Structures are given as structure tokens and as C-alpha cells.
Amino acid sequence: MIHKILSYLIPINIHTEKSSLNKSIEITWTNGELVMDSENTNYSYxxxxxxxxxxxxxxxxxxxxxxxxxxxxxxxxxxxxxxxxxxxxxxxxxxxxxxxxxxxxxxxxxxxxxxxxxxxxxxxxxxxxxxxxxxxxxxxxxxxxxxxxxxxxxxxxxxxxxxxxxxxxxxxxxxxxxxxxxxxxxxxxxxxxxxxxxxxxxxxxxxxxxxxxxxxxxxxx
CATH class of the missing domain: 3.40.50.150 (Vaccinia Virus protein VP39)
Known part of the structure; x- marks a missing residue:
């Protein structure tokens, strides 16, 4: 997957949305790994x-x-x-x-x-x-x-x-x-x-x- 490969160079965001408690929840490829982040911190993975x-x-x-x-x-x-x-x-x-x-x-x-x-x-x-x-x-x-x-x-x-x-x-x-x-x-x-x-x-x-x-x-x- 191209996103996974490119993520070793720069984080690749693939999804962003607001939730009921968070201003922003992001799904991002980072260093070959898919992670979930809130606005200011890592949320999962x-x-x-x-x-x-x-x-x-x-x-x-x-x-x-x-x-x-x-x-x-x-x-x-x-x-x-x-x-x-x-x-x-x-x-x-x-x-x-x-x-x-x-x-x-x-x-x-x-x-x-x-x-x-x-x-x-x-x-x-x-x-x-x-x-x-x-x-x-x-x-x-x-x-x-x-x-x-x-x-x-x-x-x-x-x-x-x-x-x-x-x-x-x-x-x-x-x-x-x-x-x-x-x-x-x-x-x-x-x-x-x-x-x-x-x-x-x-x-x-x-x-x-x-x-x-x-x-x-x-x-x-």
C-alpha cells in the first residue's frame, strides 16, 4: 500500500472527523503503522x-x-x-x-x-x-x-x-x-x-x- 510506504517519510492522514467528546479524531499512517489520534495525543496504536x-x-x-x-x-x-x-x-x-x-x-x-x-x-x-x-x-x-x-x-x-x-x-x-x-x-x-x-x-x-x-x-x- 502506497500510504504505508510513504508514511516512513511523512505521516499520511486518511480520515478525520469530530466525535461527541473530541474536537478531532484522526486515522493516520505513521512509520508504516496505522494509528488513531485525538487533537493533542495518540489515542490508539x-x-x-x-x-x-x-x-x-x-x-x-x-x-x-x-x-x-x-x-x-x-x-x-x-x-x-x-x-x-x-x-x-x-x-x-x-x-x-x-x-x-x-x-x-x-x-x-x-x-x-x-x-x-x-x-x-x-x-x-x-x-x-x-x-x-x-x-x-x-x-x-x-x-x-x-x-x-x-x-x-x-x-x-x-x-x-x-x-x-x-x-x-x-x-x-x-x-x-x-x-x-x-x-x-x-x-x-x-x-x-x-x-x-x-x-x-x-x-x-x-x-x-x-x-x-x-x-x-x-x-x-
Whole structure:
């Protein structure tokens, strides 16, 4: 494909549209790879896929392979789902929650997300879904952004407690955050302090792709 070849020299945009929450969503060939970007940041594939792959690698591909179900809050183009299925060969159920139906339409069209048989996509707000779901999960991946903004509810005690309740024994939370200033550093520190060291093991992986910090939470009981 000519776009793929040319993209090693210069990024080639092939689709741009507005979504309900983002001024711009772009599908672009970059360095031979198709990526999804919002106005100011990578939204799926590219650097974001590398960031979340690092977190999954820290948890352990073999360990993930033995899990029954995974919840992904914030699907976008589905790059972390593709990592689970294509690289880790995860065969269990994946539930993906995405607020914007337009994003899922793009993910299906350009990244073939609808061809993954064990994936169920639910169009809903992540907070609302977490309140309603009765299922429990071995791994919960939180990757909820509106461009570079992270909704406040992600760091509130009620949401954190609900996530912990939905996590099975010996399960993991993989939380992708963005750190752009000292206020956000303090926000992340407060989030980590919410977890009891008796019941949870927490590892933070800072400065991933410059501005991201991964927080990995393991439920010990």
C-alpha cells in the first residue's frame, strides 16, 4: 500500500472527523503503522500500544493467558485488545466499554475490532458501567481519556472502591495515566495511597513515553 510506504517519510492522514467528546479524531499512517489520534495525543496504536504492552508485560503474559475475563474501560481503536489477542493469545472473554459509538465505528472499519470473536463492546460511560455490572474480572484495564484530559471520577474513592470490588482474588488493575504537571503527580500519589498495603500490591511505572505513568495494582486476597 502506497500510504504505508510513504508514511516512513511523512505521516499520511486518511480520515478525520469530530466525535461527541473530541474536537478531532484522526486515522493516520505513521512509520508504516496505522494509528488513531485525538487533537493533542495518540489515542490508539503507536505509543499508546507500547505503553499498555509494557504494563501487560509487567503483569506477565503467561499469567494473563490463564485468566478468564478482562475488562477494558476506554477502548478507542482497541490497540490493547489487539495486544491481548494477537500477541498474548488470550482466549478468554474481553469486555470493552467505550462512551463514543463513532470511535467504535472507526475501530471496526480501520482496525477490524469487530472480527475478534471473544470481544463484547458496550457503549456506555465507564463510571456508569462500573456501577451496573455484576460480573467480576481477573484484569481491569483503565485507559479513559478525553484528548489529554482524564475525568475526575477515575481518582475518586467511590470509583476506586468499586473497581476493587469488581476485581477477582489475585486479579490486577492496569491504569494508564498522564502526568503533565505537579498537580497531576500529587493526584496519582493520592490514588496510590487509597489502597491498603495489606490487601494490595502497587507498582508505578513512571515516565513511559515521556508523559505517562502506569499504575499496576494486584489484589492479594
Amino acid at each position: 503507536g505509543s499508546l500500544q507500547r505503553i499498555l504492552r509494557l504494563g501487560l508485560k509487567y503483569i506477565g503474559f503467561d499469567r494473563i493467558n490463564s485468566m478468564e475475563n478482562v475488562l477494558v474501560l476506554g477502548v478507542a481503536g482497541g490497540s490493547v485488545i489487539k495486544t491481548l489477542v494477537d500477541e498474548i493469545k488470550f482466549g478468554g472473554k474481553i469486555t470493552g466499554v467505550e462512551m463514543e459509538p463513532e470511535i467504535i465505528e472507526l475501530a471496526n472499519k480501520y482496525f477490524k475490532l469487530d472480527e475478534i470473536p471473544q470481544l463484547e463492546i458496550i457503549i456506555d460511560d465507564a463510571f456508569e458501567f462500573v456501577l451496573k455490572t455484576k460480573e467480576k474480572y481477573n484484569l481491569i484495564i483503565i485507559d479513559v481519556f478525553q484528548d489529554t484530559h482524564m475525568p475526575n471520577f477515575l481518582f475518586e474513592s467511590f470509583f476506586i472502591n468499586r473497581i476493587c470490588f469488581l476485581l477477582k482474588s489475585k486479579g490486577f488493575v492496569l491504569f494508564n495515566t498522564m502526568l503533565l504537571d505537579e498537580k497531576q503527580n500529587l493526584r496519582n500519589s493520592k490514588f496510590i495511597s487509597e489502597f491498603s498495603p495489606v490487601d494490595y500490591s502497587i507498582k508505578s511505572i513512571p515516565r513511559v513515553e515521556k508523559h505517562n505513568e502506569l499504575i499496576v495494582v494486584e489484589k492479594l486476597v
